[in-house]
């Protein structure tokens with residue numbers, strides 16, 4: 001490999017569920033300071049790739065390297081203690097805990113002793129969470145829960161933020177707001193983001209680069225603008241996005 005080394009890369013990753021192959025030799029790279037998106041249809045393997053990066057399930061073959069270290073066979077808790085934070089699909093917050101308690105859980109993995117500072121930072125990004133800090137997570141609206149899931153991930157001060165479908169089930173206005181925050185974090189702090197999305201239109205507009213996954217394989221890659229312009233991408237992934245953008 002020539003040029004700079006990616007913060008995260010995968011080489012030939014294959015992941016199975018039992019005997020069924022879900023990832024068929026995936027190569028992706030995410031450089032420091034980039035927003036990279038992975039788009040693809042339902043069941044393509046997007047969440048599987050994100051979960052494989054986090055070590056659950058583990059890749060059966062291939063290699064995953066973060067910050068120069070092979071993390072392919074590390075247990076999940078070791079991976080998450082290496083400055084990777086994940087907001088999983090379906091925003092798995094703790095429903096019975098309050099907003100504040102959820103954020104405290106996110107901070108536990110960080111060793112910085114900067115809780116107050118980090119809390120103020122996520123409250124600045126999501127003022128709604130500050131207003132609702134004593135409310136139980138499970139009673140928040142869908143959009144608020146998504147904000148909480150991202151805020152909780154940010155509490156550990158990650159170098160790499162993994163986001164799985166943050167726009168799922170949210171109204172266009174809320175999606176815009178959440179993508180704006182991701183853009184802002186990347187612009188002002190240089191946060192590196194790997195974003196899995198079905199909302200290809202917004203994701204490709206936000207991202208520096210993107211990958212398209214079909215049936216467990218990467219079939220296309222390019223800058224966000226390049227992929228947005230490709231007729232195959234438009235035909236397969238952009239119909240909903242265009243309608244939404246027109247609203």
Ligand SMILES: Nc1ncnc2c1ncn2[C@@H]1O[C@H](COP(=O)(O)OP(=O)(O)OP(=O)(O)O)[C@@H](O)[C@H]1O
Pocket residue numbers: 017022040041042043044045046047048049089198
């Ligand atoms: N725990 C599991 N056990 C068995 N098969 C699974 C499991 N999780 C996912 N799969 C299968 O692996 C394939 C990839 O699923 P995955 O969730 O990664 O897709 P995805 O691209 O994230 O889809 P979506 O956009 O619907 O979230 C699918 O065929 C799915 O049924």
Ligand SMILES: [Mg+2]
Pocket residue numbers: 046047048089165
């Ligand atoms: Mg998924």
